[in-house]
Amino acid sequence: MKFQAIKGVRDILPPESALWNRVEQAAREVFATYGYGEIRLPIFEPTELFRKSVGEETDIVGKEMYSESDPPILSDPKFIAGWNKVKELAVAYDPPLGTMGDESRQQILAEARKWLLAGYTSMRWSIEEALENLISLRPEATASVVRAYIEHGMHTWPSPVKLYYVGPMFRRERPQKGRYRQFYQIGAELLGPSDDPGLDAEVIEMLLAFFERIRLTGATLFINSIGDKNCRPAYVERLRGELQKVRDKLGADSQRRIETNPLRVLDSKLPEEQPIIDRLPHIADCLCEACREHYEELKRQLALRKIEYEENWRLVRGLDYYMRTTFEITAPGLGSQNAVCGGGRYDGLVELLGGPAATKGIGFAIGTDRLILSLQNEGVEVSSTPDVFMAWLDGSSYQEARSLASVLRGAGLVVEIPAKPLNPREALGLANKRNIPIAVVIGQNEVSAGVFSIRLLSEREQFKAVVANAPEIGRLLVFRALLERTLRQLAKRIPTAEAEPSFSKLLSRLEEQNMLPGTVSYNIRRAMEVFDRVAHNAAVNKDEMNTAVASALFALQGLSRSYGAQIPLPPQS
Ligand code: ATP
């Protein structure tokens, strides 16, 4: 028998998983700078939690949840014992006629009653507990965050409480591109007594800072206000009235929603309903004074941050708990599944779930699967090739190869070290075949007398280091190669750059373009000074070499902080 992943779920394999890690890591870093801490939540919760918060009339709860449906009462031992005893007594109560006196019958009856009662009590207890404990795989995480907020009394923490989460969600939907049954979200929630629109704007700012960090291009922010409990009911009634007039032109889902939840109709994607929906009243015209002012201030706060947005009056979102601010972000290259993030304000939710009424909330959830798809469409990928191939020629050089490899790994480079000795030709051949840009060959018994060589495949350059000076020279040269490779990659962003400038020219050009942080360029220059002396066979002592290695290492780390170690620079726009 051959097993396959269940429909709608998938494996995420290397090298793609490296892009996932990079994206999630960037979110952690950016959110942390806004004061958010990670909350790790359970993957399943009481079904009731989602019914109550997300809403029974939403698609998510109505038809997409993976819920436990079979209360396990029948396996409860107390229930089984009671049941068996009653059965036994029933048989005993039915002996052949005339073989049992009234007294024994009474005894059996009393006994049976006792057991029936016990059985009933245990059964009732089991059923109630089973129903209360029915669980669902989480279709989203805001409900869980709010549950945790209340459960741990976070309203007593310094406010606002800022939390983020990363993890899988589950919805039984029709699988298609960008829509899966197990999918992933990165989300954040801000909870506290204030509902200042500045908080809404800051949440959106953080989201966009994250998108900028991972260089997502072409994202569009849509915003709307859906009112609050003062003004929304009147709008909903007006909407219901208008919808009733066009009832027979609507599909079955929308018809049902006229009664249950007319706002949901605005969310409809049925092409034939679009012209009808276009003529419905807009909520913006029905907002109460407080909601209108909140929305206006949100727009001012976004403008203050130079955040561009489009207003979309139909943005009601697929969950019932939202009020006032709602927003959505779309990204290019995703077809009809183009929403990469949804969010909004949910001021009543904490109270609805039994927490303090004064707590307000706002948050968002990013669909990681779609975000990754969009990045891949933009040509972002993570390289799966190692940076350095560290070949060794014989047993005596293995130790040095290993120690050099661990220094480089410490600097964040991907180093491949073969399990067996290779001769130089094999080593370079392998590195070439696998497209590994830097090959280092270390050997002590070579006829060419105690040297090891470092080869930059992309640059067609080769250095040789004398064993007497190894490992310091070896390290130096590897670092020189790495710096050069990184700088060349950066220089590809400069439109008029020469094809093959020398290392020092390369450095000057990047400095002119302000592309190197000051400390990075300072450290590169310090290291280069020693590189040059080594290249000209000038005397360099071990301390100087070690300092140069440290400077180069520092520069590489700085570059990786500024430009990302794994995500290569996207093609120039
Ligand atoms: P859609 O309208 O696309 O179904 P939604 O309104 O149901 O999205 P939310 O519940 O707001 O989505 O979830 C936030 C984000 O999670 C969405 O913008 C989307 O990027 C992502 N998402 C939602 N459902 C799925 C899914 N089944 N597969 C992949 N990503 C999803």
Ligand code: MG
């Ligand atoms: Mg959906």
